[in-house]
Amino acid sequence: MTVTAANPETETMDLYDHEWKHPTVVAGVPWKNPVGTASGTFQYAAVRWFYDVSQLGAVTTKGVSPVPWEGNPGVRTAEGPACNINAVGLQNPGVDHYLVDDLPKLKKIGANVVSNVAGHSDDDYAEVVAKLADSPADMLEINVSCPNVSAGGMSVGTDPVALSRLITRLRKMTDKPMIVKLTPNVTDITVPARAAVEAGADALSLINTIVGMRINTRTGKPIIDHVTGGVSGPAVLPIGLARVWQVRSALPDIPIIGIGGVDSGEKALEYLYAGANAVEVGAAALFDPVAPLRVACELDDLLDDRPELAAKLAEGKTWR
């Protein structure tokens, strides 16, 4: 396969023989570097052709539910200015398939695996976490943006009471480090952030996608059959940075994984200065399969000139 990445810098960097200089620690788990994949944009079967994913700080796999989910029908994506809009609806083959397929394959090659958990009810989440509790997954990430019947059909991430109840329940089921992935579609993200941490979350990842849509001006109809979807990509960078800054200001000690618009080491660095311990690369991998590895290499080199920041990260601390 001919792979020519969208970013010309890729061609001048040796991505495939990089010696990592600046590791980090997230909620007690060592990461080779502060860069992971964002859930929903990573399928091992597709990505393994492009690079050795065990070289990343972490691999966050697609959300798994207790049973296979088919996701949304029809057109699931539209493009916005400098962004992608997706309405996959968390299609996945279910946790049982994950436990015998993606997870063992990723652990076999030595990847640091964050298993993302999805559910449409508190019981859904509990069922998945119960099965992952004894698995070789390194960390769990709870996706609380899915519409949830236990929260009246709203996403648990927008309802701090429902969120607290859910995380309290899951906390009792596993000692694995548990990350809660927050949605930005709230008035004040520090409210669910605090609720998650007080209920036992070991770390927070943010932001999930922002609700958006496009319209086909030839038909006058929404491009995506589900009408709205989640916006991700370069366009959301300033919004993600502000949310990380806000949560870091409210919660000085909780590990934070910054997500949103990271497509270069420079942008990853912005998240670290905003108070994140690490970042995840999402939409950029749709435009450039090797983006997560490239970002990790770029960031590793940028940290050479920032020994103070690098030293803090190495100890699991952050800039702010």
Added chain:
Amino acid sequence: MTVTAANPETETMDLYDHEWKHPTVVAGVPWKNPVGTASGTFQYAAVRWFYDVSQLGAVTTKGVSPVPWEGNPGVRTAEGPACNINAVGLQNPGVDHYLVDDLPKLKKIGANVVSNVAGHSDDDYAEVVAKLADSPADMLEINVSCPNVSAGGMSVGTDPVALSRLITRLRKMTDKPMIVKLTPNVTDITVPARAAVEAGADALSLINTIVGMRINTRTGKPIIDHVTGGVSGPAVLPIGLARVWQVRSALPDIPIIGIGGVDSGEKALEYLYAGANAVEVGAAALFDPVAPLRVACELDDLLDDRPELAAKLAEGKTWR
């Protein structure tokens, strides 16, 4: 002054001699075309050199407060991918100055003027609305995104109870059509939308800017002295469209002015199909002074091929 606009189409269109074919009506007020300026990006003294602003559907002036406001000190702006981030802090010379300067000048040239009202307390808003009630302003637009002491320092736009109280109070003070400009920084925008309409708003405009920030990776510090600012520009288009779609779905009859990322007639059209009666052009005017007029001309021509939509707009109705 040499004016070469960023959009090459400008050069091939005659913006200065356009006969408007497709008017609209917003809350009973006729607009020559469905395109206005967005508050905060329009200063008559600066824009009048570029084009005849009376040719726009409406001119929404910068927010005015009871007394002059100095806004935020230091660096107020940063650039994001395909967006601007601003932290002006509503600097303005106050309502008394507005009543003897911008407003009479705009009315003298025949502009359709929407006067944007800002306040840091309910009394602030009331004082401004009282003075504008007897003015020649055609419509009022209430900016409820400012931090407000009457809402405990939060913006009234994020607190439906405080919003309802404020709009109920202002409603009694004037018969002028009153638009409430909603902030997107809420969990569910249909809640403040409904609160505003039930309290007497004649129309809604949305979206105001989204909280965002950038960091200078040389210093590790936020670029804007106020840390966060409001994101506007092409990047926010999908988010604005989704909010308009949601509000239109919840409130079938209220006039809506769509704002966010409009820099072409095509994008204005997306808002109209999403359910807006009109649009406002904001950040695009920072990159291209004639953008509002250009968008109006482009949209007017695009509506030629959409007689059904044009007919609805002409009657003050919408596509959805």
Added chain:
Amino acid sequence: MRMTIRDPYIAAHGRPAQFVDFFTHDPMKPMPRPFGISEIQDDLVSFIFAVVGKGTGEFAELKAGDVIDVMGPLGHPFNTKEPANYVLVAGGLGVPPLIHAAQHIAGDENSESTAVFGYRKNHFADEYVDRYADRTYSIDESEGNVVTLLDRIEDELKDGDLPPVILSCGPLPMMKAVASWAAKRDIPCQLSLEQRMGCGYGTCVLCTTDTVNGRLKVCADGPVFTREQLGWE
């Protein structure tokens, strides 16, 4: 628009119905644009596309010698291993991959091909496919559609030495009609689907289609599916 790129890898490995992701140079349009391969000569790979927006518009403005970013070949090709009379049924922008299919089959002495192309107006691709197909039939909207043609040549297909196998690409209603026509006559039918795509290589799950085996990715599980897989009757 016809565009030809020099890429020895894609030229050597590209098979009919596979596609190549093209990246715009406009960062406002970050998503790749997938184009089906329409012809391969030595290390040159050709594509035929319509300008539908500013993304594809950018490619229309390329000049000879320009360099662009591409990724491919992607997806699973038509299966043309069995000796057969491959009936290449295409409409609209489904035509280019079937020109490539004709070219590919022309290199296989055990099979032959019959092009059945439907156009809106201009029979733009006949000149290309004529070079490879053993027979070319085409029709435009003023006369009918591809099913009109299939009805016309049904006896000919039946009476041929090789069993007919339909390979089809085009608008969904056309492909469904073709699949239905094939089902009634028990003719094997492979369909190359179009869908609004994301990454193109199988990671984002943005382009799916419903099959009897569940919702599968068009980019990585397809774009070619059999009529049976799609459950079209």
Added chain:
Amino acid sequence: MRMTIRDPYIAAHGRPAQFVDFFTHDPMKPMPRPFGISEIQDDLVSFIFAVVGKGTGEFAELKAGDVIDVMGPLGHPFNTKEPANYVLVAGGLGVPPLIHAAQHIAGDENSESTAVFGYRKNHFADEYVDRYADRTYSIDESEGNVVTLLDRIEDELKDGDLPPVILSCGPLPMMKAVASWAAKRDIPCQLSLEQRMGCGYGTCVLCTTDTVNGRLKVCADGPVFTREQLGWE
């Protein structure tokens, strides 16, 4: 980097300390980049700038004959109407507008100019300003700063036939030091401020500075303010 554009309007109307907004071709960077005019010859306008990011980097890669979008001249210029010995005190990227000031004053037989430039290392602008200024003094960080120079030439300024008027542009701490030096000696002082800008033409109110008359726009009310307006002592 030195860049020259052909623009008869700007060439005819541009005055010292006025700036021109340059637009990138990258839609990800929609904000204009303001550059101060450094020299005007016939209908050619020159700018000197440092590449500080990808926005300015794009301009560094332009080739002769390329066309770019600009808007200008913008802002209020230095006031050089009164006969005086204009002392052009600049540092870093504040230097280019003062080359233009020297050029402008050279065309006025009633005034003269004295360039006082501070550099980090390389005295890059001496060759340009020498052509226009009546006297040029420059210094780099190894020897001191512009105030060192001002102290050195203080007597010369006092004893000259024309009264000294300081025009200054550069980093904020430098300009404050210059204003303070001028205040103590009762020398008039005009300062051209730099600020992160938005529109450049006065509509967005993103670039402000505190003055005794309140918070004013750098782009439209400035960039030149007197020491008294700024209240710097």
